[in-house]
Amino acid sequence: MVDELMPKVTFLPVNKTVEAEEGQSLLDVAMDNDIRLEHNCGGNCACSTCHVIVKDGMEKLSRKTEEEQDELEEAEGLAPTSRLGCQSKIYGDIIVEIPPYRSSLLNEDVTKIEALIKEKEKALNLSRSNPASQPSQTEGKTE
Amino acid sequence: MNTDQKTYDITVIGAGPVGLFAAYYAGFRDLNCKIIDCLPQIGGQLTTLYPQKFVYDVAGFPKILATDLALNLHKQAQQYNPKICLEEKVQQIFYLEDRAIKLTTDKAEHFSKKVILTAGAGVFTPRKLEPESAKKFENRGLYYMVKDTEFFRGKKLLVIGGGDTALDWALHLKDMAKGIYLIHRSNKFLAAASSVRQLMNSNIEVHTHTELKEILGNDHIQGAIIVDKSVNQEKTLDVDTILCCIGYTPNLGPIKEWGLELAGSTIKVNPRMETNLSGVYAAGDVATYEGKLRLICTGFSDAAVAVNYAAHSIYPELRVFPGYSTNVMEQKEEEKLAHKT
Structure with a gap:
C-alpha cells in the first residue's frame, strides 16, 4: 500500500521509487532501500562520496550549508543542483540521480563484481595456504 | 580558568593529521608548540569518523589503518613533547602589545607568537x-x-x-x-x-x-x-x-568571526600559508588557495610550508629552508654529544 503522505524519492538511473520519512536524509533513504550510495565519512559532511544531482524537487530538501558546499566542490560531475546525500533532508517528493561514475557499479554489476572478488579471494587463499599443490576438491589437508 | 602563562612559539588549532604533523615539524625546527582540539582524542577525522578504514594515499604507506596513522603521527610529534590540550574550543583571538597572540578557549587562555589553523572542516559538534x-x-x-x-x-x-x-x-x-x-x-x-x-x-x-x-x-x-x-x-x-x-555536524565556529578572509568555510592563504591576519597561518583542509586539493598528503605539505615560514618569521636567523632532515638530525645528535662531554 502506498502512503499518500509520505515523501517519495526516485533514484536514477536505477529508476527506483521509494517512500521516505519526512526529515530523513537521502543517504539514509538510499541505505534503507539497498540503493548503493557511497558514504566514506559515515554521513558527517566530511567527504563528497554521497554526491547526488537533484533532477526535481530541489526546494523540498533542507537548505545547503557552506560546509556542504565546500565538500561538494570536490565532487565529480558537479552540477548546479548537486547535493550531498547525507546532508539533504527530505520534505517532499524528489527525483535524484546518482552520478554515472558511481552508478556504473550499481545493481547486478555490483553483485557480479562482488561475487568475482570473492571467487578471486578464495582462489588466492587456496593457493597461499597450499602453494605447492593444485587446488583440488579433496578434503584431506597437506601439511 | 587555568591559564598557561608560557608563550609558545606556535599554537596549532586542530589535532588531526595535519595538525599533528605541524606539531612534529615545529619541533624539528626547534620551535616549541602547543596543540588545541575540541575533541576528547587526537587524530581528528581519522579517529572520529573512520578509525577502522584504510588510507592508501599517504606516501610510504601502501595501506594504513586510519587509527594507526593517527598514532604514528602522534608518536612522530611526541619526539618534541608538544603540549596537547584536548576538549577545548577556541573562541577568540587577541593581539598583545609584544606581538604575541592570545587565544581564548571555553576553558583557558593560551599565548603564542604564531598560530597555525589546521581545523579541517571545523568543530565537529555531535548531533x-x-x-x-x-x-x-x-x-x-x-x-x-x-x-x-x-x-x-x-x-x-x-x-x-x-x-x-x-x-x-x-x-x-x-x-x-x-x-x-x-x-x-x-x-x-x-x-x-x-x-x-x-x-x-x-x-x-x-x-x-x-x-x-x-x-x-x-x-x-x-x-x-x-x-x-x-x-x-x-x-x-x-x-x-x-x-x-x-554523527557530527562540522562548523568552523567562532573562528569565522576573527576577520579572516574566507571562501565558504575555508580560509584563504598565500603560498606561504599566511592568512590575511598577521601571525595566523592555515594548513590542510581548512586552507584554500588556487589549485588546492583537500587531501592528507597535500595537508602535510601545507603544514611544512607554514611551519618553515613561521620559524623564519619568529626567529629571522632561522632560514626558511629547513635543510634535509637526514643531515639536520645528524648535526643535532653531534651537538648533543658535544654538549655532554
Whole structure:
C-alpha cells in the first residue's frame, strides 16, 4: 500500500521509487532501500562520496550549508543542483540521480563484481595456504 | 580558568593529521608548540569518523589503518613533547602589545607568537537527540561523547547509533557496563563490516529499525522507551545511562568571526600559508588557495610550508629552508654529544 503522505524519492538511473520519512536524509533513504550510495565519512559532511544531482524537487530538501558546499566542490560531475546525500533532508517528493561514475557499479554489476572478488579471494587463499599443490576438491589437508 | 602563562612559539588549532604533523615539524625546527582540539582524542577525522578504514594515499604507506596513522603521527610529534590540550574550543583571538597572540578557549587562555589553523572542516559538534526529554538529561545520564571510559563501569548502558563511533564505543564498553543495549534506526550499519560482525557476536543486545522515543526519570535516567519502527512496537529498557553517537555536524565556529578572509568555510592563504591576519597561518583542509586539493598528503605539505615560514618569521636567523632532515638530525645528535662531554 502506498502512503499518500509520505515523501517519495526516485533514484536514477536505477529508476527506483521509494517512500521516505519526512526529515530523513537521502543517504539514509538510499541505505534503507539497498540503493548503493557511497558514504566514506559515515554521513558527517566530511567527504563528497554521497554526491547526488537533484533532477526535481530541489526546494523540498533542507537548505545547503557552506560546509556542504565546500565538500561538494570536490565532487565529480558537479552540477548546479548537486547535493550531498547525507546532508539533504527530505520534505517532499524528489527525483535524484546518482552520478554515472558511481552508478556504473550499481545493481547486478555490483553483485557480479562482488561475487568475482570473492571467487578471486578464495582462489588466492587456496593457493597461499597450499602453494605447492593444485587446488583440488579433496578434503584431506597437506601439511 | 587555568591559564598557561608560557608563550609558545606556535599554537596549532586542530589535532588531526595535519595538525599533528605541524606539531612534529615545529619541533624539528626547534620551535616549541602547543596543540588545541575540541575533541576528547587526537587524530581528528581519522579517529572520529573512520578509525577502522584504510588510507592508501599517504606516501610510504601502501595501506594504513586510519587509527594507526593517527598514532604514528602522534608518536612522530611526541619526539618534541608538544603540549596537547584536548576538549577545548577556541573562541577568540587577541593581539598583545609584544606581538604575541592570545587565544581564548571555553576553558583557558593560551599565548603564542604564531598560530597555525589546521581545523579541517571545523568543530565537529555531535548531533543531538530529538525527544524533548533528551535536553533535560544532557550531561546528567545522557552523553554525546566519552570523556573517561571508567565512568561507564557498572552502568546499565544504552548506545544509540550505527556508525563507527557508536559501534567502537559499544564494543569497548561492553564488558565494563552492567548491561548494554544498542539501537540503530536502520538495519544497515555505517560502521566498518568487521565492527558490525563483532557487534552481532557480542553480548550487546542490538535493536535495529529502532529509535528512542522517550527517556524516563526525574533527576536521573530510570529507563528508556524505544520503538521498533518496522512493527511499530514500543519497549522499555532498564537503563541508567545513554551514550548517543548519531554523527557530527562540522562548523568552523567562532573562528569565522576573527576577520579572516574566507571562501565558504575555508580560509584563504598565500603560498606561504599566511592568512590575511598577521601571525595566523592555515594548513590542510581548512586552507584554500588556487589549485588546492583537500587531501592528507597535500595537508602535510601545507603544514611544512607554514611551519618553515613561521620559524623564519619568529626567529629571522632561522632560514626558511629547513635543510634535509637526514643531515639536520645528524648535526643535532653531534651537538648533543658535544654538549655532554
